[in-house]
Amino acid sequence: MKKFTFSFIFFVAISITGKAQDPHYEYEQIADSLFGLLDTSYITTGYHADRGIFFYNHKAFDGESNSQSMQHYGMFKSFIAGIYTSSISEAHQPNDYANWEDDLQSILHSGKTPLLFMHYRYQQFLEDSVTLFQYVNLMNGRLHDVAGSAGNAYSTENLVAIAAYAHKIIDTLNAVFKLPSDFVLGNTNKTIQQLEMDWDNGLGYQSFTLNEDIVVEWLNFGEKTVTLKVTYTDDTVVYAKFKLSLIDTQENSSAEKLANGAPGYDAIPDDRIYIQSGRSQNLGAMMEIEYGCGNHAITKPLIVVEGFNPAEFFDNPRGLVYRDFFLSIRNFENRDFINEFPLFTQLQEEGYDIVYIDFDQGAGDLRENAYVVMAVIDWVNEQKANNNSEEANVLLGISMGGVVGRLALLYMEDEAPNTHDVSYYISFDSPHLGANVPVGFQFMIEHLYYSETIGILRIRDFVPELEDAHNVLGYEGTKQLLRYSTVQARQDQSNDNIFNKRNWFTSQNEYTTAGGNLINSSHSSILSELNILGMPAETAENIGIANGNSDGDNQGFQPMSNIFSAFCDQTGGCLQVTWFNFNIRYDINVRALPNFSSNPSEIYNGRIWHRMFNSFNVNIAKRFVLEVENVRPYDNSPGGSYNVAMFGLDQIPFEIDNILDEFSFIPTASALNIQSEINNPNFTFNPALLVSNSQTNFDAIYVLDPSKYAPNAAPNNEEHTAFTPSNISAFETSMFPPVINDINTTPTIVSETFNFGRN
Numbered sequence: 001m002k003k004f005t006f007s008f009i010f011f012v013a014i015s016i017t018g019k020a021q022d023p024h025y026e027y028e029q030i031a032d033s034l035f036g037l038l039d040t041s042y043i044t045t046g047y048h049a050d051r052g053i054f055f056y057n058h059k060a061f062d063g064e065s066n067s068q069s070m071q072h073y074g075m076f077k078s079f080i081a082g083i084y085t086s087s088i089s090e091a092h093q094p095n096d097y098a099n100w101e102d103d104l105q106s107i108l109h110s111g112k113t114p115l116l117f118m119h120y121r122y123q124q125f126l127e128d129s130v131t132l133f134q135y136v137n138l139m140n141g142r143l144h145d146v147a148g149s150a151g152n153a154y155s156t157e158n159l160v161a162i163a164a165y166a167h168k169i170i171d172t173l174n175a176v177f178k179l180p181s182d183f184v185l186g187n188t189n190k191t192i193q194q195l196e197m198d199w200d201n202g203l204g205y206q207s208f209t210l211n212e213d214i215v216v217e218w219l220n221f222g223e224k225t226v227t228l229k230v231t232y233t234d235d236t237v238v239y240a241k242f243k244l245s246l247i248d249t250q251e252n253s254s255a256e257k258l259a260n261g262a263p264g265y266d267a268i269p270d271d272r273i274y275i276q277s278g279r280s281q282n283l284g285a286m287m288e289i290e291y292g293c294g295n296h297a298i299t300k301p302l303i304v305v306e307g308f309n310p311a312e313f314f315d316n317p318r319g320l321v322y323r324d325f326f327l328s329i330r331n332f333e334n335r336d337f338i339n340e341f342p343l344f345t346q347l348q349e350e351g352y353d354i355v356y357i358d359f360d361q362g363a364g365d366l367r368e369n370a371y372v373v374m375a376v377i378d379w380v381n382e383q384k385a386n387n388n389s390e391e392a393n394v395l396l397g398i399s400m401g402g403v404v405g406r407l408a409l410l411y412m413e414d415e416a417p418n419t420h421d422v423s424y425y426i427s428f429d430s431p432h433l434g435a436n437v438p439v440g441f442q443f444m445i446e447h448l449y450y451s452e453t454i455g456i457l458r459i460r461d462f463v464p465e466l467e468d469a470h471n472v473l474g475y476e477g478t479k480q481l482l483r484y485s486t487v488q489a490r491q492d493q494s495n496d497n498i499f500n501k502r503n504w505f506t507s508q509n510e511y512t513t514a515g516g517n518l519i520n521s522s523h524s525s526i527l528s529e530l531n532i533l534g535m536p537a538e539t540a541e542n543i544g545i546a547n548g549n550s551d552g553d554n555q556g557f558q559p560m561s562n563i564f565s566a567f568c569d570q571t572g573g574c575l576q577v578t579w580f581n582f583n584i585r586y587d588i589n590v591r592a593l594p595n596f597s598s599n600p601s602e603i604y605n606g607r608i609w610h611r612m613f614n615s616f617n618v619n620i621a622k623r624f625v626l627e628v629e630n631v632r633p634y635d636n637s638p639g640g641s642y643n644v645a646m647f648g649l650d651q652i653p654f655e656i657d658n659i660l661d662e663f664s665f666i667p668t669a670s671a672l673n674i675q676s677e678i679n680n681p682n683f684t685f686n687p688a689l690l691v692s693n694s695q696t697n698f699d700a701i702y703v704l705d706p707s708k709y710a711p712n713a714a715p716n717n718e719e720h721t722a723f724t725p726s727n728i729s730a731f732e733t734s735m736f737p738p739v740i741n742d743i744n745t746t747p748t749i750v751s752e753t754f755n756f757g758r759n
Contacts, residue, residue, distance in 0.1 A: 031085075038136070039145050040088050042154050045187060047122035049157070052086030054079065063119070063160035063238035069225055070242040076116055076163035080185070083120050083159070104165045107178060112213060114165045115179040117228065119186040119238060123154040162228045162240040169246045173221070177214040184210065190232040200224040200244075221248040265290050265326070265348055269356070275379055279371040286358045287376060290326070292351035299389035301380045302352040302735070303422075305373055305408075306359060307399030307721060308435075308481065325356060325398070332723040341728045346736050352394075355380060357401075363475040366404050366526055373408035377420050384421075392423035392540075394735055399666070399721050400481060402430025403526075409536040423540040424734040427698070429547045429640040429721050432530060433670035433678045434483035434523055436634040437473075438563060438663055440590035440603040441644070442486040443626045445469045451608050459608075479522035483634065483670075484593075486626075488520030518631060531675070535697045543734060544698035545727045547640030547718035548668030552684040555641060555664050555717060557592060559633040560601060563660035564590035564644075585609050592635040592663075593628065596679075600627040637681035639664035640671065640720035665720045668703065672696050702727045 031051045040048075049058070055078040060068040070076060107114040126132045135146050135153035145153075169175050179195070196205040201218045205227075208214050218224065224244040231237050269288040276284040292300060304325065333344040347354070357376055359369050380393060397405035405425065412420045449470040451459045460466040472478055479488040535542045557563065566588045588606040604626035642665030669677045673696050677683045687703045690696055706714035708725035718724050 034143055035088075037142055037144050042152050043088050043123050045121040045123055045156065046088060047083055047086040047120065047187070048088055048154075049082070049086050049122045049124040051088075052082045052084075054082035058082055058159050059157070061159055061161045061240070063158040063240065065239045067160065067239060067241065070161050070163045070240070072167050072243075073116075073163050073165050076118070076161055079118065079159060079161055083118075083122070086122060103180075103182070107180070108165060112176045112178045113169075114183065115162060115177055116165065116183040117162045117179060117185070117230075117240065118159065119188050119190075119230070120159045121156060121186075121188055122159060123156055126153055126155055158238065160230075160238045160240045162226075162242050164226075164242055164244060167242070167244055169244060171248060173218045173246065175216050177216060178212070179208070179210055179214075181210045188232075190234065190236070192230060193233045194231040196229040196231075198227040198229070200226055205229055218246060221246040265330075265344070265354070268323075270296070275372070275375050277368065277372045278375045278378075280368050283364075283368055283372065284360055285369075285372045285376065286360075287379075288354075288356040288358055290354040290356075292348065292353045297387045298353045298355070298380060298383040299387050300351050300353055300391040301384070301393045302347070302354050303373075303376065303380060303393055303395045303405075304354060304356045305395065305397040305401030305405040306357055306362065307401050308363060308477065326354075328721075328723060336723075337725065341723075341725065343723060343728060343731060346732075350736055352735070361475075361477070363472060363477040365476045366400070366407060366480050369404045369477070370407035370411060373405055374412055377408065377412065377422070381419070381421055393421050394424045394426070395422045396426045396428060397430055398428045399430055400435075400477065402427035403432060403481070403530070406430075406432070406530070406536065407533075409539070410533045413536060413538050414533075418538060420536075420538065422536070422538075424543060425536050425539045425541075426543045426545065426730060426734065427671075428545045428727075429666050429671050430544075431481050431666050431670050432544075432673040433667075433675065434527065435481045435666055435670070436483060436637075436639075436664055437642075438590065438635045438660075439484050439486060439518060439593060439628060439631070440563065440626065442473055442484075443604045443624070444564070444588060444590055444606060445473060446486060447604075447606050447624050448608070476522065479520055480526045481523070482520070483523060484518035484631065485520040485523065486518070488522050489518045492521050518628065535673075541699045541734060542697075543730050544672045544696065544701045545730050546668045546671035546701070546703045547666070547720055547722060547724070547727075548638040548664070548671065549704040549717055550668065550685050550687050551638070552682045553638055553716040554636040554682065555639075555662060557636050557660070559592055559595045559636060560603075561592045561636070562589060562658055563592050563635070563663070564588070564656070565658045566656045592660075593631050593633050595633050596630065598629055600629045602627050632679055632681055634667055634681055635663050637664045637667045638717055639667040639681075640722075641665060641717050642720050662719075664717070672701050672703070673698060700730070700733075702730045 035048065035051050056075050057068075058079055061070075061079070104114050125136070131151075132153055133146075135149045135151050137144055137146055164177070184192075192210075194207060195209065196207050197214070198205045199216045199218070201216065201224070222245075224246060226242050226244055228240045228242075229237065230240075270291045271287075271289040273287045273289065274284060275287055289298070291297070306325070329347070330344045333342055355376065357373060359372060361369065377393065377395075384391065395405050395409070397403070406427065409420055409422060409425060445466065449460050449466050460470070473485070473487050479485045482488075566586055569585050569587070586606070586608045588608075589604070591601075591603045593603065594601040602625060604624065607623035641662040643662050644660055664681075667678070667681045668674075669681055669683065672690065674685075674690070676695060677685075685695070687701060687705075690701055691698065703726065704714065704718055704724075705726040708714070714726075718726065
């Protein structure tokens with residue numbers, strides 16, 4: 001007969017004591033109350049697993065050859081948390097491992113993937129409940145040893161696990177690993193005699209030692225199950241496994257494509273060349289090159305500067321962003337508006353060589369990436385000279401790329417006039433006056449990110465989307481682009497520790513912080529520089545494209561609208577994350593920015609707590625309330641719209657009651673650099689007069705034009721950086737010359753010379 005689940009025992013204990021109300025108990029107080037009277041002399045390992053919290057089934061990692069595989073690093077950390085909460089003595093504190101992330105990142109950045117290994121021995125209650133209750137009983141809500149019993153109520157088990165800090169390997173069949181001795185954890189006091197690893201590459205077990213570089217090669221891509229075999233000097237052997245994913249983003253390589261003579265453009269670049277920044281060490285970009293006219297040399301360049309690209313945070317391998325760009329052009333012609341706007345075909349027929357810049361740090365400092373663009377332009381011009389081409393460059397900056405490209409051209413004009421050879425600079429829905437991500441969303445991401453559970457385990461360890469989203473908000477490029485940044489604003493106000501990261505079980509349940517001035521210093525600095533430098537002066541034309549409208553039409557909701565809400569306080573429901581009956585409860589509400597007012601407005605109210613064993617609530621983090629004042633209603637303003645899914649919010653495994661589909665990411669005033677109206681984001685204007693009235697320093701602008709969609713209905717605002725009927729003319733007028741006889745439909749005689757084209 002199997003034992004009752006521990007959650008049942010705990011539930012009975014709480015029921016008897018009558019403490020099933022809603023107080024906030026510290027976890028250790030609860031565990032000590034239930035287990036504190038037991039004789040611990042049988043807990044020889046120092047760890048009693050039944051009092052611990054394990055977020056995954058630790059029993060499946062028992063060191064046997066058929067044990068389960070570790071899926072990711074977060075699972076490994078959860079086992080550490082489980083071990084610490086199982087301790088019968090003073091619990092280890094998370095700051096014992098405060099330098100873990102820095103050390104692991106350091107190894108990873110050196111080109112090696114760090115490994116971590118644990119082997120812990122622990123005690124747990126006997127599985128047979130009949131035998132168990134001969135030694136342990138429950139009285140008055142507490143566990144007691146049965147008087148006069150002389151048996152052992154516990155079995156001794158192994159927890160053996162190995163994990164790779166990064167479990168994805170991109171576009172290579174070779175990798176280097178390292179198992180540092182500092183990351184070999186355990187309490188067995190055994191001495192390792194031999195370490196062997198089967199890398200699932202057909203070579204069987206290969207010996208290695210601690211702290212050495214382990215060079216591994218595979219024959220094919222796909223998921224691999226790697227098995228560690230540890231032999232101790234007492235001849236005991238344990239096994240541990242982990243998963244690796246070898247991902248090929250360049251199926252059908254460029255070399256193969258060229259060798260097969262594949263005609264025309266496709267989503268697989270003809271060439272991939274890395275270029276180093278001339279200013280910053282260890283910074284550069286991969287140039288994804290698609291040659292025009294079936295040639296293998298650059299003669300007519302279209303330089304595309306990628307937009308904001310947090311790919312390094314979302315496991316989006318290099319190359320996929322270029323592929324997305326390319327497919328967006330092709331789908332515009334072949335799917336969205338079939339045979340109406342042949343942009344894809346025209347690019348090919350005109351023989352443009354596409355040079356797509358994929359930055360090393362797609363969310364990095366805008367100035368640093370501008371230096372990379374300068375290096376690319378120099379390289380392109382050198383290639384043109386070698387190929388005897390006198391064609392000028394066209395530079396297309398997508399979103400953030402429009403700002404970075406603008407800086408690069410301005411820097412080149414200042415340092416070495418008449419060298420960039422760019423005729424048309426096209427800014428595609430770029431945030432010249434700043435981008436917008438709802439402040440309430442930003443604050444929610446930070447609140448969830450800093451919410452801790454037990455020991456060193458955090459919510460973000462088992463909800464990786466939080467890690468991704470938080471990293472995106474914290475990078476320099478993000479802070480430079482956002483008009484309102486909660487991360488930078490807190491740093492500017494020396495209020496960077498409001499989330500009280502290390503104080504997770506607390507009776508205090510509320511913290512209110514005023515937003516104050518959310519225009520952050522990083523954004524103000526880059527904005528000031530752009531305003532001083534102006535627009536490139538050596539181009540033939542500077543073109544600004546906005547995906548927003550000119551009529552003041554909003555995104556379909558009002559200021560202070562509820563744009564996200566999630567609530568769950570159900571028994572057995574919510575975010576179930578444990579092997580036992582333990583889950584996370586939440587009550588979160590996010591509102592859009594208000595209209596400008598000096599009165600504080602609440603745009604975030606969130607509380608997160610544990611429900612343990614269906615009986616106790618324990619705070620993970622305080623309730624946080626964010627109030628703002630003197631802000632502009634950018635969330636619903638006219639502009640290129642962005643889907644919340646891009647920040648991973650739809651992937652957070654919450655019971656979401658309401659979530660906004662789209663918000664204004666690049667306000668129209670920002671995309672068109674209308675400085676006089678950026679504080680009035682819902683303004684209206686006549687696009688035909690904007691340039692002539694000097695409201696913008698672009699030479700030509702394109703904005704959502706409903707007439708271009710006829711006979712179909714136009715959206716209120718277009719998707720950010722979408723190729724649409726409204727903006728296709730920006731490319732046609734700048735990049736494609738008129739077709740013969742488009743100007744003169746009938747040949748005319750001029751000085752006895754037939755002229756079928758331009759005068």
